[in-house]
Each structure stands twice: as C-alpha cells, then as structure tokens.
Amino acid sequence: MGKIRVHEFVSLDGSYEDPSFTFDFGWTDAMFERMGAVTSSSDAILLGKNTFEGFAPAWKDRTPEDDPGAPFFNNSPKYVVSSTLENPEEQWQNSSVIGGYDADRIRELKDQHEGIYISGSGTLVRALLADGLVDELHLLTYPVVLGTGARLFPDGSDKLTLSLVESTTYDNGVVHLVYGPKAA
Template identity: 55%
Template sequence: MGEIKVHEFITIDGVFEDPSWTVEWWPWDPKMEEAVGALTASASDILLGRRTFEMFAPAWSTRTAEDDPGAPFFNDTPKHVVTSGELAVDWNNSTALGTYDPESIRSLKDRTEGSIYISGSGQLVRALLADGLVDELHLFVYPIALGKGQRLWGEDGEAARLALKSSEAYTNGIVHLCYGPAAAPRQA
C-alpha cells in the first residue's frame, strides 16, 4: 500500500502559490536537495490537482536530465490528475482520475507500491488532509512573509491536526518540517 507524501514550498505566513519567491534561495543547501531527492526517489506515482498539472506539464515535459536532474522523475513517473474533465495538456504517463473522491484516492493508495508524491495542488491537499489521506506533509518553510497570496490553509478551511515527525534547518535559513497524522485528542 502506498503512502501519500506532500511536498510544499511555503512562506512563514503560509503562502505557497507561485513559488517564484524561492529563487532568492538558489542554489539550495545540499542537505535540502537531498531531502527533496529522497521524497521523489521513494515515489512510484505522482498525484496532482488540475491547475498544478497544467502548470507543471509545460515546465517539465520539455526538460531533460541535462537541464534538470529532476526531469526524468517528473516525465517518466505515472501521473494521476484530479480533474472534472479531460486533461487539457498532453504529458507523458498522465491519467485523469475524475473529480475528487476520497474512495478513488484510497484505491490509488491501495494499488500503489511506492509512495505517491504531491507538490503544489493546494485545493487537493486541503481535501486530502480533511479526509485523513496524507501520510506525510513536508513543508519547506522559507524565511519570508509575503503578506499576500494564496495560503495552503485558507481562512474558511477545516482544522488539520498534525504531529511533527522530523525537522531539519538548512544553512540558507529554510526549515524542513515533516508532519504526519496526529492522534485524536483525548476526551475529558
């Protein structure tokens, strides 16, 4: 059975959209590169929301290993896209899953051998967290507050109870926090 492992670049005020603000921190600390590499190395599948898929496809589909060492992972790995329609963009090994359905995601987890990697896809990630389907949430927290932009947790979202599994600080000021599901709170 596969595990869902989410990877997000996020600011200290929770913004995750359009991570062009991460450029200031390039090149990455080598330990950070190892951490992201470990996430993709353990993954046998990718799960994305439609909008993230439509942003990733043109960005990754033409890259080669010479352009970016992550290109083979993104281009060769089976991709499952939560979308209400057909895939508007053609990208190798991509399949439309239909609209979000927790049972469909559980079925995907059941038939997956490795982990299922997610990046971006905020609406999908929020739904997965609400349904208890995220096994690991990897937040790479950048030392910047943008004050505006789409946040991973919106103001009208449900609470998500998480437990810290590990943390690592990098020389560039970025912190990697890995969370998993928390046990239900004790009733008094």
C-alpha cells in the first residue's frame, strides 16, 4: 500500500489559504531538495476541487526550465475529489474526477500507487486525517502571522494527535515539520 504525503504552506497562525505569503522568503536549496524527495516518492496527485482549479492554470503550461517540479505535476495522474467538477482533463492533462469524498475509494488509490502527493486541499486533508489515511503531513511553517485567511485547522476542528517524525529549520527561517500518525 502506498503512502499519502500531504504538503502544506502555513503561517504561524495556521493560515494556508493563499500561499503568496511564502514569496518573501524564497526557497533554499535544502527546501528544493527535501520537497523534491517528497514528490519523487509519489506517483500520483490527489486534490480537492478548489486546489485543482487553482493548480491547473498555474501548472499546465510550466516546463522543467520554468520549474523543476513541472514534470511531476504535469505528467502524474491527478485525481480530483469532487461531486461537481466536470471534464478535468480539459483543464489539466492526466486528470480525472473520483467523485465526492469516499475513504474506501482513497484506500483503493493507495493500493494502486506507490505514493500519493497532496497539497492545499484543506477540507480533503482534514477528512483524510480523521480517517487515518495520511502517512506524512509536511508543514512548511513560515515565520509570519497573517491575521487573516482560512486556517488549516479552523475553530471547531476535532482533536487530532500526531507524532513528530522530523523537523528541519531552513536558512530563510522556515521550519519544516513532518508529522505521522500517533505512535501506539
């Protein structure tokens, strides 16, 4: 069974809605290397509808010269959790809709792939975490308080206990926290 690896950009106050707050910090070589390892250990992408609709126009025409991640994002099969999205292949190559959230359908995808990468898609990520389907939660935590924006874990979220697997501080002040399921 493959692993689901989630990657999120978050501010210190938990906002993840608009990752443009990350631009001021840039990417260090170590960040590129680590996130490249996360994507290279995945052979599929799983996204919620809103994230898909933001990613498709941003990634579909990128080349390796524009961004070293372009081949992964453009060539990998992309599964969209949505009961309303139509014709995703017209928006971004190798994309298909798998219907509304269904934990059993996600388990089937885990069985079919070595690894599945998710970015953004907060509603989907919260459901996956609640169902114990996330193997690695990668939080790139930026040293900024935004005071606005949707939070990854908004007020009213159910309690969730995870285990810290790894932490790395990069030269630009970003902290990469990797969490896994709570240790038994």
